[in-house]
Amino acid sequence: MNKPLRRVAIAMMAMVVLLMANATYVQVIKADELRNDQRNSRTLYDEYSRPRGQIIAGGESLANSTETNDNLRFLRNYPGGPAFAPVTGYHSFVYGSNGIERAQNDILNGTDDSLAFTRLSDLVTGREPAGADVELTVNPAMQRTAYEQLTSKGFEGSVVALDPKTGGILAMANAPSYDPNRLAGHSAEQLEQEWNALNSQEGDPMTNRAVSEIYPPGSSFKMITAAAALESGYTPNSPVQAASSITLPNTNTRLPNYNGNNCGSGSTAPLTEALARSCNTAFAEIAGDVGAEKMRETAASFGFGQDLNIPMRVAKSDMGPMEDAAALYQSGIGQRDVRVTPMQNAMMVSAIANGGSLMKPELVKRTVAPDKETIDEMDPQKLEQAVSPEVAGQLRDMMVQSEERTKGSGKIANVEIASKTGTAQHGDAADQPHGWYVAFAPASDPQIALAVIVENGGDEGAEATGGSIAAPIGREVIRAGLQGGR
Amino acid sequence: MSQPVAAAGATSAGSAPAPRATARRGTELFLLIGAAVIVTAALVLVEINQEATLTRQILYYGAAFLGLFGLAHVAVRRWAPHADPLILPLVALINGLGLVVIHRVDLGNAEEAAGSGATFTADNPKQVLWTLVSIILFCLVLGLVKDHRTLAKYAYTCGLTGLVALALPAVLPSMLAPEINGAKIWLRLGPLSIQPGEFAKILLMVFFAAYLVAKRDLFTTAGRRFLGVDFPRPRDLAPLLVAWALSIGIVVLERDLGTSLLFFGILLVMLYIATERAVWVFIGLTLFGVGCAIAYPMFGHVQQRVDGWLNPLESESAYQLQQALFGMATGGIGGTGLGGGRPAIVPFAQSDFVIASFAEELGFVGLAALLMMYLLLMMRGLRSALAVRDSFGKLLGGGLSFAIALQLFVVVGGVTGLIPLTGLTAPFMAYGGSSLLANYMLVALLLRISDAARRPQTPSTPKPKQAPIAEAHTELVERPR
Numbered sequence: 001m002n003k004p005l006r007r008v009a010i011a012m013m014a015m016v017v018l019l020m021a022n023a024t025y026v027q028v029i030k031a032d033e034l035r036n037d038q039r040n041s042r043t044l045y046d047e048y049s050r051p052r053g054q055i056i057a058g059g060e061s062l063a064n065s066t067e068t069n070d071n072l073r074f075l076r077n078y079p080g081g082p083a084f085a086p087v088t089g090y091h092s093f094v095y096g097s098n099g100i101e102r103a104q105n106d107i108l109n110g111t112d113d114s115l116a117f118t119r120l121s122d123l124v125t126g127r128e129p130a131g132a133d134v135e136l137t138v139n140p141a142m143q144r145t146a147y148e149q150l151t152s153k154g155f156e157g158s159v160v161a162l163d164p165k166t167g168g169i170l171a172m173a174n175a176p177s178y179d180p181n182r183l184a185g186h187s188a189e190q191l192e193q194e195w196n197a198l199n200s201q202e203g204d205p206m207t208n209r210a211v212s213e214i215y216p217p218g219s220s221f222k223m224i225t226a227a228a229a230l231e232s233g234y235t236p237n238s239p240v241q242a243a244s245s246i247t248l249p250n251t252n253t254r255l256p257n258y259n260g261n262n263c264g265s266g267s268t269a270p271l272t273e274a275l276a277r278s279c280n281t282a283f284a285e286i287a288g289d290v291g292a293e294k295m296r297e298t299a300a301s302f303g304f305g306q307d308l309n310i311p312m313r314v315a316k317s318d319m320g321p322m323e324d325a326a327a328l329y330q331s332g333i334g335q336r337d338v339r340v341t342p343m344q345n346a347m348m349v350s351a352i353a354n355g356g357s358l359m360k361p362e363l364v365k366r367t368v369a370p371d372k373e374t375i376d377e378m379d380p381q382k383l384e385q386a387v388s389p390e391v392a393g394q395l396r397d398m399m400v401q402s403e404e405r406t407k408g409s410g411k412i413a414n415v416e417i418a419s420k421t422g423t424a425q426h427g428d429a430a431d432q433p434h435g436w437y438v439a440f441a442p443a444s445d446p447q448i449a450l451a452v453i454v455e456n457g458g459d460e461g462a463e464a465t466g467g468s469i470a471a472p473i474g475r476e477v478i479r480a481g482l483q484g485g486r
Numbered sequence: 487m488s489q490p491v492a493a494a495g496a497t498s499a500g501s502a503p504a505p506r507a508t509a510r511r512g513t514e515l516f517l518l519i520g521a522a523v524i525v526t527a528a529l530v531l532v533e534i535n536q537e538a539t540l541t542r543q544i545l546y547y548g549a550a551f552l553g554l555f556g557l558a559h560v561a562v563r564r565w566a567p568h569a570d571p572l573i574l575p576l577v578a579l580i581n582g583l584g585l586v587v588i589h590r591v592d593l594g595n596a597e598e599a600a601g602s603g604a605t606f607t608a609d610n611p612k613q614v615l616w617t618l619v620s621i622i623l624f625c626l627v628l629g630l631v632k633d634h635r636t637l638a639k640y641a642y643t644c645g646l647t648g649l650v651a652l653a654l655p656a657v658l659p660s661m662l663a664p665e666i667n668g669a670k671i672w673l674r675l676g677p678l679s680i681q682p683g684e685f686a687k688i689l690l691m692v693f694f695a696a697y698l699v700a701k702r703d704l705f706t707t708a709g710r711r712f713l714g715v716d717f718p719r720p721r722d723l724a725p726l727l728v729a730w731a732l733s734i735g736i737v738v739l740e741r742d743l744g745t746s747l748l749f750f751g752i753l754l755v756m757l758y759i760a761t762e763r764a765v766w767v768f769i770g771l772t773l774f775g776v777g778c779a780i781a782y783p784m785f786g787h788v789q790q791r792v793d794g795w796l797n798p799l800e801s802e803s804a805y806q807l808q809q810a811l812f813g814m815a816t817g818g819i820g821g822t823g824l825g826g827g828r829p830a831i832v833p834f835a836q837s838d839f840v841i842a843s844f845a846e847e848l849g850f851v852g853l854a855a856l857l858m859m860y861l862l863l864m865m866r867g868l869r870s871a872l873a874v875r876d877s878f879g880k881l882l883g884g885g886l887s888f889a890i891a892l893q894l895f896v897v898v899g900g901v902t903g904l905i906p907l908t909g910l911t912a913p914f915m916a917y918g919g920s921s922l923l924a925n926y927m928l929v930a931l932l933l934r935i936s937d938a939a940r941r942p943q944t945p946s947t948p949k950p951k952q953a954p955i956a957e958a959h960t961e962l963v964e965r966p967r
Contacts, residue, residue: 034815
């Protein structure tokens with residue numbers, strides 16, 4: 001029986017060799033991939049074992065860590081609560097993270113390459129390694145005002161405010177929102193409850209409407225149509241269609257003005273007046289006149305189709321296929337398949353406010369190492385020259401006229417605002433339109449450019465217009481920015 | 487093998503003047519002290535990394551560990567003085583490292599429980615107690631079984647007892663035999679739960695070995711030829727096949743995939759060793775393949791295991807395996823250091839997944855070293871089987887050694903994703919009383935065989951001289967009718 005025993009010995013050795021080969025595969029060859037897998041909670045535990053950096057805006061701490069005595073040593077706090085959730089995001093050891101917490105994770109947890117030197121000096125000096133702080137461009141007063149304005153009336157919607165000169169994001173608020181503190185706890189069961197509650201809550205509070213939802217822009221899109229017209233040889237005084245309704249080319253469909261009104265008294269009206277009165281017939285014909293190509297090109301120069309990270313990803317805005325003349329007419333007034341993010345609409349007015357120069361929106365002002373040394377600072381970046389300074393000036397004057405005709409409360413004495421409203425139908429059964437307000441102020445020296453959207457008519461239902469529901473919010477945010485901020 | 491067989495008597499190395507002593511009990515003691523030092527050092531590392539304090543108590547733990555195995559050593563000296571000197575120290579080292587890892591996982595679980603406010607009871611004190619009981623049982627087996635060949639006389643008793651023990655959890659009501667984690671393989675005796683299957687493993691091996699040796703000739707010669715293979719007569723094969731089929735049937739019914747795999751593999755290898763014919767292995771593996779193909783669509787838990795094995799990172803049922811892989815990968819080549827990882831994240835980190843806990847904190851290097859220790863243990867067992875002079879001893883020794891090898895392969899292969907995960911425990915390492923007790927009995931038998939193999943042959947009474955064949959008487963042979 002010795003021969004088979006020797007063979008069994010060889011088989012046993014082969015089995016052990018096989019086990020070792022497989023262990024090599026797991027622990028050496030595939031190790032990095034497995035180690036960095038999102039589901040590997042060990043990396044998260046490591047993160048929680050050192051203090052995570054703060055998120056700061058306007059001198060306020062929006063996210064910080066306090067030491068606890070359980071096995072996840074540091075508890076994340078969000079003093080700003082739901083108002084700032086769209087910018088801070090959450091950081092949860094079960095459900096990962098989003099917002100700045102996710103986008104700047106390597107900085108906040110101290111593993112970013114730019115912190116290598118700090119880590120090295122920590123090692124030498126024996127100091128406990130810590131994450132770096134992220135300072136945001138957000139103006140807390142504006143952010144709070146935007147959130148309070150939206151929620152005090154129970155609206156669902158979003159406000160995005162930009163510094164037109166730098167692209168810095170001054171406010172990015174959503175309603176409804178959520179309290180990130182609810183996802184920062186250390187008990188897995190409790191986290192699961194909170195997570196399920198937030199996900200089943202009406203209105204998707206965890207969706208960042210400002211950058212990841214796309215909406216029909218309605219009449220706010222007429223700024224782009226007007227820009228295309230001015231660049232194609234129109235002047236602010238060019239006579240445009242003033243009829244109360246027109247027939248879309250090659251169809252029997254009638255396209256009416258709002259409430260079926262004529263655009264002024266004559267059969268034509270100056271472009272400025274058509275924009276101020278937001279005449280559909282005029283802008284539909286203008287779009288048809290300048291052509292799909294020019295419309296697309298102008299929209300792109302205002303940021304449509306851009307792949308943007310602010311550093312969170314921004315959904316792309318799009319004009320849709322515009323397959324025939326009728327579609328082109330409807331696209332000219334921001335209907336049909338045109339879809340924009342609130343961020344895109346804010347970018348559009350910020351370009352007009354900044355003499356036609358579109359700046360890249362950016363949320364991070366600077367990053368600061370634990371030793372208070374600045375690691376990285378925002379470098380304003382020009383994305384496009386959307387229109388020439390002359391055309392931008394003409395558009396601004398037209399928007400000032402538009403603001404004068406816009407109803408709604410909250411006008412600010414001594415501050416000239418340039419604005420455009422939009423009331424976008426989106427085909428829901430109750431016909432409750434989204435109300436838009438895009439504006440910048442002061443018109444002569446723009447400090448703030450913003451876009452406000454209130455979904456589904458706000459509290460006014462089918463009667464709502466951008467002017468009645470969105471404009472008051474926008475004006476309050478501008479007021480907070482010009483008086484309360486800085 | 488390589489050591490010359492010398493006169494009996496001398497037990498400590500080097501003292502005897504003339505032929506060098508080969509019992510090597512002194513070597514064994516020396517190696518046991520080494521194992522105690524390594525285990526104590528491992529415990530020190532865990533304490534430094536986890537609690538950041540060291541007390542003198544650790545030395546007492548180390549001394550107690552040495553005392554415990556000193557007891558086993560004395561038993562070996564007393565009852566198996568010629569046994570292989572490497573086997574006991576290897577077992578002690580693996581067991582000791584297991585205790586350290588279980589203690590380390592306890593610390594992790596305690597921390598977890600403190601965080602969520604749950605109550606927590608440590609496993610390690612129980613395992614220490616089990617180790618103590620195991621060593622007592624080890625000594626008893628060595629003391630009671632003076633000669634392994636006596637076991638062969640109780641072959642059928644062993645086989646029957648083994649089958650009954652195996653079947654008990656399946657037939658008893660769940661008050662006495664609770665279903666735990668989907669398997670009904672436990673017997674509850676008051677506060678204790680034992681797995682009779684672990685002991686049945688050894689009893690059935692004794693039966694298989696004795697039966698195969700008794701019928702060995704029939705297996706190799708008699709019978710009819712079919713497809714180029716000589717099959718034994720069905721009535722010779724029957725008891726073996728019945729016992730085999732029953733044991734596998736029972737564990738499959740109890741949903742104990744690992745044990746059924748273990749029984750199958752052990753018998754196959756013992757059959758091969760007894761008959762020296764690889765065709766049995768071939769037939770067995772073919773049958774195994776057919777069995778798998780039939781079982782796969784029938785049993786949901788089999789499908790889950792296979793799915794988890796093929797897609798450990800995606801499959802929902804493979805959470806444990808996934809966490810184990812993450813842990814081992816985080817450990818990498820050098821490991822996180824004892825006490826520096828987070829093995830407690832993996833469910834059953836101290837029992838079924840103790841190997842993953844070990845590999846996370848000691849890395850690939852540590853795991854490879856551990857596998858080498860096991861390999862050495864198995865090879866020492868096989869070496870005894872090779873050297874022992876009786877067929878029963880050879881077969882039993884081969885079976886026992888292979889049982890360790892197969893358990894190790896199924897466990898480590900399962901935990902590292904080489905083969906589908908089945909519920910077996912790493913011998914001597916994993917938390918669990920029955921497994922520890924049974925494996926200590928197994929090692930006691932191996933040492934007994936090893937002792938027989940290495941015992942210097944007493945000058946036997948000269949055999950009666952046989953007459954040369956030419957001078958032999960003719961015998962009257964009855965004419966076959």
